Amino acid sequence: MIADLPIVNYLVIDGDEPYLQATVCDACEAAYLGSRIACARCGKRTFHHRRLPSKGTVGSFTIIHRAAPSIPTPFVSVLVDLEGGTAVKANLVGCPPDPEHVSLGMAVELTTFEAAADESGTRVVAFGFVPSDRGVTE
Amino acid sequence: MRVNDPDSLWIIGVAMTSFGRYADRDAFDLGAVAALDAMLDADVTIADIEILVAGSVNQSRQYPAQRIQKLIGQTGIPAVNVLNACATGATAVRSVCQAIKAGEASIGLAVGCEQMGKMGMLGAASLGRERAPFEPRGHDGVVMPTEGLLGTGLMPGVFAQAGMRYAGLHDGVGFEQFAKVAQKNHAHSVLNPLAQYQKSFTLDEVMGAEMISYPNTLLMCCPTGDGAAATVVVSGERLRSMADDVQRRAVKISASVLTSDPWSPDGLVQPDVSTLTRNAAVMAYEQAGVSPHDLDLVELHDCFATAELIHYDNLGLCEPGGAGDFIDRGAPWRDGEVPVNVSGGLLSKGHPLGATGIANLFEVATHLRGEAGDRQIEGATVGMTHVLGLGSACSIHILERSAS
Numbered sequence: 001m002i003a004d005l006p007i008v009n010y011l012v013i014d015g016d017e018p019y020l021q022a023t024v025c026d027a028c029e030a031a032y033l034g035s036r037i038a039c040a041r042c043g044k045r046t047f048h049h050r051r052l053p054s055k056g057t058v059g060s061f062t063i064i065h066r067a068a069p070s071i072p073t074p075f076v077s078v079l080v081d082l083e084g085g086t087a088v089k090a091n092l093v094g095c096p097p098d099p100e101h102v103s104l105g106m107a108v109e110l111t112t113f114e115a116a117a118d119e120s121g122t123r124v125v126a127f128g129f130v131p132s133d134r135g136v137t138e
Numbered sequence: 139m140r141v142n143d144p145d146s147l148w149i150i151g152v153a154m155t156s157f158g159r160y161a162d163r164d165a166f167d168l169g170a171v172a173a174l175d176a177m178l179d180a181d182v183t184i185a186d187i188e189i190l191v192a193g194s195v196n197q198s199r200q201y202p203a204q205r206i207q208k209l210i211g212q213t214g215i216p217a218v219n220v221l222n223a224c225a226t227g228a229t230a231v232r233s234v235c236q237a238i239k240a241g242e243a244s245i246g247l248a249v250g251c252e253q254m255g256k257m258g259m260l261g262a263a264s265l266g267r268e269r270a271p272f273e274p275r276g277h278d279g280v281v282m283p284t285e286g287l288l289g290t291g292l293m294p295g296v297f298a299q300a301g302m303r304y305a306g307l308h309d310g311v312g313f314e315q316f317a318k319v320a321q322k323n324h325a326h327s328v329l330n331p332l333a334q335y336q337k338s339f340t341l342d343e344v345m346g347a348e349m350i351s352y353p354n355t356l357l358m359c360c361p362t363g364d365g366a367a368a369t370v371v372v373s374g375e376r377l378r379s380m381a382d383d384v385q386r387r388a389v390k391i392s393a394s395v396l397t398s399d400p401w402s403p404d405g406l407v408q409p410d411v412s413t414l415t416r417n418a419a420v421m422a423y424e425q426a427g428v429s430p431h432d433l434d435l436v437e438l439h440d441c442f443a444t445a446e447l448i449h450y451d452n453l454g455l456c457e458p459g460g461a462g463d464f465i466d467r468g469a470p471w472r473d474g475e476v477p478v479n480v481s482g483g484l485l486s487k488g489h490p491l492g493a494t495g496i497a498n499l500f501e502v503a504t505h506l507r508g509e510a511g512d513r514q515i516e517g518a519t520v521g522m523t524h525v526l527g528l529g530s531a532c533s534i535h536i537l538e539r540s541a542s
Binding site (some may be wrong): 001005006007008010021028030031032033034035037038040041058059060062063064065066068071072073075077078079085086088089090091099104105107110115116122124126127128 | 188226242261272277278279280281282284285287288289290292294295298299300302303305306314348349350351352353354403404406407408513
């Protein structure tokens with residue numbers, strides 16, 4: 001049996017459709033990706049989870065041409081403003097890595113891809129975003 | 139003999155080494171040279187100094203303050219090491235100021251030093267792709283290194299994304315405006331013999347250089363390098379007892395501010411370099427009782443060209459949202475409305491991390507003293523320094539020329 005592991009604990013892949021899950025402060029509604037001990041905005045210590053929308057727009061981006069050894073380039077890093085306001089950073093995939101094809105404000109949606117696998121068959125699943133007009137690629 | 143507030147703070151000596159690569163010296167040698175030059179400039183010796191605060195980023199675990207003491211004089215005074223990212227040097231100066239304000243000292247020495255060599259991109263060496271076995275680690279349950287899989291967290295990309303965020307919010311900002319920042323700072327550096335690089339480039343050359351992290355090309359990223367800077371600070375009361383020439387050349391520290399990140403939504407996914415700079419600027423202008431219009435020159439943290447452009451707005455140098463037009467109309471050039479980074483900035487002068495904050499003070503103080511030679515901004519009376527380290531620490535100082 002192949003086991004899939006999400007690359008981070010705020011990516012949920014055990015349902016019918018992958019999604020990002022925010023850790024939200026019970027008191028002030030500040031949203032975080034990953035778990036927290038106390039809220040960095042108000043200091044309260046209780047949280048609940050919220051499923052984040054899969055669609056958003058590119059709030060910022062960069063195209064990396066020089067990176068650490070072993071990291072393939074070029075790739076596009078985007079800050080996505082999800083519907084509802086939470087920002088998330090990821091790769092933009094399914095899109096040529098040049099400024100003619102990546103633009104501020106473009107509509108994108110969540111996708112997942114295999115980031116790595118080991119000999120036992122464990123696969124690491126990462127998330128990224130694709131331009132919405134291209135549909136979700138595998 | 140001029141009268142000043144006994145509780146005021148004054149720079150009476152300041153110095154920096156040339157920035158570059160020193161294969162035959164270590165960071166503490168460089169720190170010692172800068173410290174001795176700063177004390178010579180102040181007409182004092184190590185026997186006069188009552189507190190020493192030193193900082194380095196890469197050499198922090200070797201305790202620069204004590205290492206420098208062994209090169210310039212072990213007098214038994216309190217010696218403190220500070221580490222605060224790229225704001226390390228400025229934090230050392232602030233710590234000396236705080237000791238003086240607390241009444242524990244009336245004169246102190248701050249030193250920033252660094253040896254980086256050709257270390258390549260900050261943090262890149264520690265990043266690999268594979269990391270089996272795959273097990274969740276830490277509070278985000280990270281299974282393997284995420285650089286290049288979940289976007290980028292390296293410096294060129296972080297500051298590119300900060301610049302592009304600004305470009306998305308305001309009209310008239312793009313690749314060309316960012317490139318113009320680097321064109322300006324490289325042009326300025328030609329006049330600064332202490333700069334690591336002193337070479338001018340056309341806008342086409344800047345935009346056509348190797349792309350590192352769009353929109354930052356190689357010429358829009360600061361180099362790594364070695365260097366040191368130091369300053370001697372005294373209280374107004376102590377200054378009164380010093381020689382006329384020391385008083386005449388003294389530069390007043392009208393504001394000394396340090397901020398960290400307040401919570402912001404963007405800070406969730408990458409350092410928000412703007413909010414803490416805006417907060418620091420508001421505090422500094424209030425402390426000094428000056429406005430952006432009073433500034434004759436500014437040395438700000440242009441680690442990448444994208445960073446400088448957004449700080450025009452963060453520091454209130456341009457109209458809100460107007461950083462693109464500000465650079466397009468030449469306002470931050472040395473003959474413009476508010477000369478910015480006439481030293482060549484981090485982009486050309488270099489950025490030996492721990493030294494940078496004090497080197498900025500050296501530049502502004504030297505202009506206020508009228509001693510900047512070929513690159514002097516004539517008649518400069520008020521100047522600002524700004525540094526920003528991730529993630530995050532921001533320090534701003536406002537300096538004023540002695541009135542005498």
